[in-house]
Amino acid sequence: MQTQQETSRPSEETERRASELIVAASRFVRAASRHRGMDRSPIVLRTLSNLKASGPMRIGDLAVAEHITQPTMTGVVKRMELEGLVARESDPDDGRAWLMAITPAGLGVLEEFRSRAAARVEPALTHLSEEERSVLWSAARILTKVTAELDSE
Template sequence: MRHLPRDLSLTSAATLATLDRTGPRRITDLAVTEGVTQPAMTVLVRVMEKDGLVERRGDPSDKRVTLVCLTEAGASYVRARRQAGAQAFARLIDKVSHEEAEALVAALPALLHLATLDGQDHEGPKQ
């Protein structure tokens, strides 16, 4: 994530990834998940909406609620960032010794479990 375009903050990128992982969310839920205030998330969503990365839609189950949804451009950005991250890791793994590579493979189950636990901690209230 170090190589984000200058006009896209880490919070914006994280919010896009959250929407990709969890689906449409309320602004208040996104604010809690990303650790920012609701007014800050409102501004962030406005900017991302202007950039075509997200859109607001009514919640079919409650017409009073507006949900923030990932657009195709937003989903494409998330896929590109994940692919770039995977390629960066692949380049680094190619530089480690065979023993270090084996240690990384052995650690994968524990790392996947940590990622699952982290995802559960950051999901916030369910829709």
């Protein structure tokens, strides 16, 4: 008889496929991100993306989201602030704390990066069948759903 832990544990096959998905998604993102004119580090682009998706955040929360130390994120945010990509806002829940918010310039940098990445990917998509492209669009929606669930944990 199986215990509850044994029945709820993913199979080795599911774990293997999940690992393959993570590797494939990471390689895709890196390949799509390689384009001329990318003058921002991945951490800056991910931080801008987090701020766009989640709204203003504390530096500590940004550090947790990026799996880096708070002092490292503080340095990243200071440079971004000097470049006008983010701005400080007072935290309405704690007058002593600050939130970092994406600025219009930061949004512009992020959108330009995403546009260039999409332009890099587009020619490769033309070599796929309509059915394959449809599967990719469905996969993107599913990944968004799975990501939301992972982010809520």
